[in-house]
Amino acid sequence: MSEIFANANYRSYIDAVPDNLNYPKPDMTYLNEMAEGDENFIKEIIGIFLNNCPESLILMQNYAMLGDHEKLKFVAHKLLPELTFVGILSAIPDVEKISNESELINDLSATISRVILTINMGMGELRKMI
Amino acid sequence: MKILVCEDDFMMIKAIEHKLKSEGYEVEVAVDGNQAVDKINQSNYDLIMTDLLMPFVGGLEIINKIRNEMHLKVPIIVLSALGNEDTIIEAFKLGADDYITKPFSPNELSIRVKRLLIRR
Incomplete structure (x- = not known):
């Protein structure tokens, strides 16, 4: 899947998010520990996630x-550690x-929507953050 | 010390590379099972780290090839999000030396790598 397609879908998903929802901010504890002070590494990991995650969704x-x-379980399985990396723990x-x-x-449909x-x-x- | 990381997830590759390179290891990456087998055939590694669910050739098959076809004694660490007992036992039976579940603790990864390399 092309980056353009992934980003296009990503935008449409983001635009669909209501403004008034209360959501915990990503927990950066794990990524900070992994980065050991390397800000570029943090940005790189977040960039990879933002680029790849929409396709997974x-x-x-x-x-x-x-x-x-x-295949659904395979995609979810691959997504799990990435969510920990970027601190989206509530998902x-x-x-x-x-x-x-x-x-x-x-x-299942409601769970995936959530x-x-x-x-x-x-x-x-x-x-x-980037 | 040269380590081969067999992993198809780019975020995971970046994270593992970041940790291992910061500790002074030389790191090579194979992004699927076929590439992993080719690299192991062509080069000598001090340690191999492999995911289990990868395109073309899975991690368990890679371990089997290393131990039973290539007859190599290189230390193997499995790094997988699969944490069920059957899979872990299967990996050890085939010849894995260690098993780390994702998401991994960077310091734990580091100490497990060192432990296996010292034993060599």
Whole structure:
């Protein structure tokens, strides 16, 4: 998937986030520990996340719609450690659940919508940091 | 000391490289299983770190090739988000020397690498 396509979708997701939602800011503890004072490293990691994550969210949504749980779980599995890296911790319980047992989630569509919203809000905060 | 990192996630690659290079190691990266096998065939490494879920050839198959086809004794650390017991046991049975779950603690990664390299 091209960067332009990913960014275009990223923008549309971000634009869909309501202004009045209360959302915890990304927790940078882990990334700061990893960076050991290297600000460029932090920016680089955030940049990679902002560039790649929208594609993962689109893929999750598509695989859920297709009922392809194997691929859905794979994408969620890959996303999990990245969320810890950039401190979007509030999305982790849902993504973990999808990664482990997406086929058993009754409200999968709602769960994925919640994940997308939470991550998009986190990405909005991350964009301010770079 | 030269370390091969077999990993398809760019964020993870950056993080591992950052930590290992800051400790003075030379780091090479393979972004899929085929590239990993090629690099191991062509070069000598002091340690190999591998993810499990990778394109073309998975981490468990890479460990199997290293131990049972290439007959190499190079230390292998598995670095995976898969933390279930069956997978961990399978990795050790095939010949992995250590298993770290993602997201990893940078200091833990460092000490585990050092421990295996000292043993060599």
